[in-house]
Amino acid sequence: MTARVLVAYGSKYGATAGIAEAIGATLREHGLAADVRPAADVDRIDGYDVVVVGGGLYVGRWHGDAVGFVRRFEDELVDRPTWLFSSGPTGGNPKAELELRDVLARQPGPPGNVAKLAGRIHPRGHRTFGGRAGSEMGGIFAQWVPKGDWRDFDAIRAWAASIADAVAVPVG
Numbered sequence: 001m002t003a004r005v006l007v008a009y010g011s012k013y014g015a016t017a018g019i020a021e022a023i024g025a026t027l028r029e030h031g032l033a034a035d036v037r038p039a040a041d042v043d044r045i046d047g048y049d050v051v052v053v054g055g056g057l058y059v060g061r062w063h064g065d066a067v068g069f070v071r072r073f074e075d076e077l078v079d080r081p082t083w084l085f086s087s088g089p090t091g092g093n094p095k096a097e098l099e100l101r102d103v104l105a106r107q108p109g110p111p112g113n114v115a116k117l118a119g120r121i122h123p124r125g126h127r128t129f130g131g132r133a134g135s136e137m138g139g140i141f142a143q144w145v146p147k148g149d150w151r152d153f154d155a156i157r158a159w160a161a162s163i164a165d166a167v168a169v170p171v172g
């Protein structure tokens with residue numbers, strides 16, 4: 001039977017939504033039935049076998065919609081293969097590029113509050129991807145964030161393919 005996958009995301013400016021769409025498209029290419037939805041719009045997950053949840057990073061924390069999703073469905077996520085991802089680090093100057101490379105190589109887990117929840121739902125994995133920042137970003141911190149797109153869609157698709165492989169049911 002085709003596994004049904006929900007890819008839910010918390011995104012303020014669309015970068016994480018774009019990653020979620022790419023994950024969903026790759027899962028479909030691998031024969032899975034994937035829905036990609038804003039995390040805040042999801043009110044039940046009982047129709048899904050597998051869940052992928054992602055959040056944009058803001059001042060060291062996941063976007064609230066992704067946190068709220070994990071809190072809301074904690075009891076059900078425990079029983080489903082679940083993967084998490086974060087969209088955040090940006091380059092743009094030599095120091096930031098070095099830090100970005102370090103974060104992508106080191107792959108820190110989800111931010112503190114989510115890591116705590118993750119300790120209860122036991123996700124199969126977490127991946128941090130580079131983020132995207134544009135001039136539309138508001139707030140007093142936004143001026144310090146270099147502008148550009150550091151999302152690596154090859155890496156995103158490869159990660160999604162690894163999820164598809166992990167949930168694939170042998171045919172025969």
Ligand SMILES: Cc1cc2nc3c(=O)[nH]c(=O)nc-3n(C[C@H](O)[C@H](O)[C@H](O)COP(=O)(O)O)c2cc1C
Pocket residue numbers: 010011012013014015016017055056057058059060061063087088089090130131132133137138139141142145
């Ligand atoms: C105010 C502000 C704070 C941010 N804080 C972080 C942070 O703590 N860590 C990080 O990796 N990225 C941080 N970023 C970068 C965003 O996480 C990144 O641009 C992300 O891809 C945005 O996702 P979204 O468009 O889906 O909301 C910050 C961006 C802004 C505007």
